[in-house]
Amino acid sequence: MKALITGITGFVGSHLAEHLLSQGIEVTGTIRSHSSLRHIRHLLPDMRLYECELMDPDAVERMMTEVRPDLIFHLAAQSYVPLSWESPAETLTNNIMGQIHLLEAIRKLDLTPKVLIACSSEEYGQVQEDEVPVTEMNPLRPISPYAVSKIAQDYLGYQYYKTYNLHIVRTRTFNHSGPRRGEQFVTSNFAKQIAEIEKGFKPPVLYVGNLDATRDFMDVRDVVRAYRMALDYCQPGEIYNIASGQGREVREVLQVLLGFSTVDITVEEDKTRLRPSDVKVLVGDYTKFYRQTGWTPEISFEQSLNDLLNYWRHELA
Numbered sequence: 001m002k003a004l005i006t007g008i009t010g011f012v013g014s015h016l017a018e019h020l021l022s023q024g025i026e027v028t029g030t031i032r033s034h035s036s037l038r039h040i041r042h043l044l045p046d047m048r049l050y051e052c053e054l055m056d057p058d059a060v061e062r063m064m065t066e067v068r069p070d071l072i073f074h075l076a077a078q079s080y081v082p083l084s085w086e087s088p089a090e091t092l093t094n095n096i097m098g099q100i101h102l103l104e105a106i107r108k109l110d111l112t113p114k115v116l117i118a119c120s121s122e123e124y125g126q127v128q129e130d131e132v133p134v135t136e137m138n139p140l141r142p143i144s145p146y147a148v149s150k151i152a153q154d155y156l157g158y159q160y161y162k163t164y165n166l167h168i169v170r171t172r173t174f175n176h177s178g179p180r181r182g183e184q185f186v187t188s189n190f191a192k193q194i195a196e197i198e199k200g201f202k203p204p205v206l207y208v209g210n211l212d213a214t215r216d217f218m219d220v221r222d223v224v225r226a227y228r229m230a231l232d233y234c235q236p237g238e239i240y241n242i243a244s245g246q247g248r249e250v251r252e253v254l255q256v257l258l259g260f261s262t263v264d265i266t267v268e269e270d271k272t273r274l275r276p277s278d279v280k281v282l283v284g285d286y287t288k289f290y291r292q293t294g295w296t297p298e299i300s301f302e303q304s305l306n307d308l309l310n311y312w313r314h315e316l317a
């Protein structure tokens, strides 16, 4: 069994590669010329990397002609919500066109892989209080260019299933964290600041943005297990929430991480961290996915944050 991971050098990609390799699956990952291999260096002897710019349709077709994967996990995307307000055109172009080139290559080459499109809970956007936890039937009310790009990816997946009968499964994944999480995201940002303070690299002040937002946090290792199961057991053309069903205020992320720290820290709001519009509550109902796969998250919120903090302590050592 051969799997292709787009975005293999990213946070989720590196964990997914580890998971698939542990199951005896052959893994190939696409990288760009300037990609850092930091997160996957330990896996390099066991897998194959293919330099391929997803924005280049000919390069994608050449890569697919050669790799001919049985499973495709399409993770590559601009995934940082605030960057999408600074660079909306780049976010939409990257996220949409990369996927179109991938799906077009599959169609033109008459390949029959199972494809997972990593969509996002951010698509639900401005959820109303009586809609929580959200099911897949909830209206989508996006409030960031990133969310709009993910809706486009989501519906392109649906359209290619309907028009060309490709085996495409779409997942709307809620927030996930754990070791190797990019430092711009909230859990990792707070954890890195704590590790830096503990090591005396910066004064004992931790800067935060909006602590009132509520998110549904999972561990990445649970999420990659879910992705594999999605291609094994889920119905093509369908959309599935991957969530824990539990909402936590960002304030709670901060409190739990501060509880693990070995030093006294003062918290200060940094106004540059506030967003032009911020989704207030995102909590998912994952009943549909559970019924199809039997998956439930196994790693607790506290464990995930503790592992993340230890990751940064180790990285900064």
Ligand SMILES: Nc1nc2c(ncn2[C@@H]2O[C@H](COP(=O)(O)OP(=O)(O)O[C@H]3O[C@H](CO)[C@@H](O)[C@H](O)[C@@H]3O)[C@@H](O)[C@H]2O)c(=O)[nH]1
Residues within 6 Å of the ligand: 079, 080, 081, 082, 119, 120, 121, 122, 173, 174, 175, 176, 184, 185, 186, 187, 189, 207, 208, 209, 210, 211, 213, 214, 215, 250, 273, 274, 275, 278, 279, 282
């Ligand atoms: N990044 C960041 N967020 C902060 C901070 N302080 C508070 N927050 C709040 O913490 C929440 C989560 O922010 P992120 O960790 O940046 O994640 P996200 O915007 O919810 O998006 C992530 O999850 C999506 C799934 O729902 C993913 O699709 C997306 O790519 C990303 O991983 C937001 O409400 C944000 O305003 C801070 O210092 N930094």
